[in-house]
Amino acid sequence: MESGNNTRISEFLLLGFSEEPELQSLIFWIFLSMYLITVFGNLLIILAISSDANLHTAMYFFICNLFFVDICFTSTTVPKMLWNIQTQSKVITYEGCITQIYFFTLSAVLDVFLLTVMAYDRFVAICQPLYYTVIMNSQFCVILVLISWIICLLNSLIQSLMVLRLSFCTNLEIPHFFCELNQMIQLACSDTLISNIVMYFAAVLMGGGPFAGVLYSYSKIVFCICRISSVQGKFKAFSTCASHLSVVSLFYCTMLGVYLSSAASQSSQSSATASVMYTVVTPMLNPFIYSLRNKDIKRALKAFFER
Template structure:
């Protein structure tokens, strides 16, 4: 193993640290297989409250997004491109929060703010994958609204099922390859003995920041990929909505304007919430240089945004509300029939 002063080289999922001792050959060397994570509060009295809060948010997010997926899949009226993308977004929101919150809940319950090295790399990979895929899906949904409002007569010709599936598949493949590249490059870095991550989960940017070895290549790849894979979808969203707003302004009747705007209001609110919280994380981090401030801000886009999305779509969308009502009625009828048969 190649030793660097005050640093250690990661090799086969191990880090060197002063916490655990191992005799290796003629001298003493130490190995650890875990990182320390930031805790949101060191007050023992607040731990049960934080645990209950995040558990509730996790359950609400999973149940809410599952209801959206069930409503879309079970109702033939919702088998359209817009709701196909919405079901994928709901699935993605479940994946995002499931990558982060369960480990946090375990750490709070066991009062240990640790994560294994393989677990940390896996969390970095999946958080990068799902957060990045969110960008692409929001951009694809913006394009769908653009075609529906700006080219309504050609909507069914353009947004065919084959194209919708291809857009989701291509965005998925691009994010998988990018996350794999970032994770493999992360494996090549060396870390200092005090391997404490100033965050409540293993976030890629934070992992690069705490490395002791040269991170120029990692930073370069991260910035380039962010510009291309995050800036590109954002530019697509801004372009789509600029055209949408222009088209809405050309509609003469107030009722027509309201109907056109209502079709994209839910998506616009989700886009605004996602990008505002992401920008808030990095702006607050740059302004305060506080790990706790950055971690609390990160809770917004990793936890709060996936939880709020189902409410944005279900409360503002008559089709979703109608599908959920019909689904609940069918479930109640089936339950009643099962009870009758058993009796």
């Protein structure tokens, strides 16, 4: 690897989790198992929903989009890590690193936006049930998803272009299992003030804004549920958003845990380990959360296998 500016850099080194050879095989099989469960689990739910005409509603349309993005989310990082372990190499090309940052940022922010759109969907379903089919019509749902994609594509493009303008010197070791934006900025030997401002502004705007939307939707949902007189009615209303609330809590809690643990320990290794929770574990658990307590998805899965 040559020192100098970013036009001469050809590759980086992904240090991963452990330098011990005896642990590499264990890490490989654990992550391969989780990756296969994530891909096949999410894909199975998408196929089951798509094949059942009764599930062609707004809520399940958003679920299919979320599960598709989850597959992309995991696929941006895990296959490269598995390949490096299998080939006993830590190298990732400069172009591969930029590409990974682009698609990782795209998938992560898309997850946030889709969870926010789904919170709004649950708000309309519980607080305005008589107007649900009118408000959440197919055209409006497609528009919401398209807007989310456009915003996230532009955000990822800006973040990737920001990395392209950075210069790197001799320290090209990334203490992570993928090219993480913050780690790349820390490696740069050029001025990173603008890059840090853009990164934190985007984090607040793309993360804080949707999270505020989720909180607002659920505050309205809780208020509406409290106004329901019967206990059975309250339970039925809550059950319609229980799965989404579980996924939102899991996603945001794991992301918050990553940043709190990295800030507390100041260790890149602990940050990499904590990142596994929201990059691998959460996408793997989402299909189970939505299918275990959802009778419609269970019925669709049963019909899908019977075919």
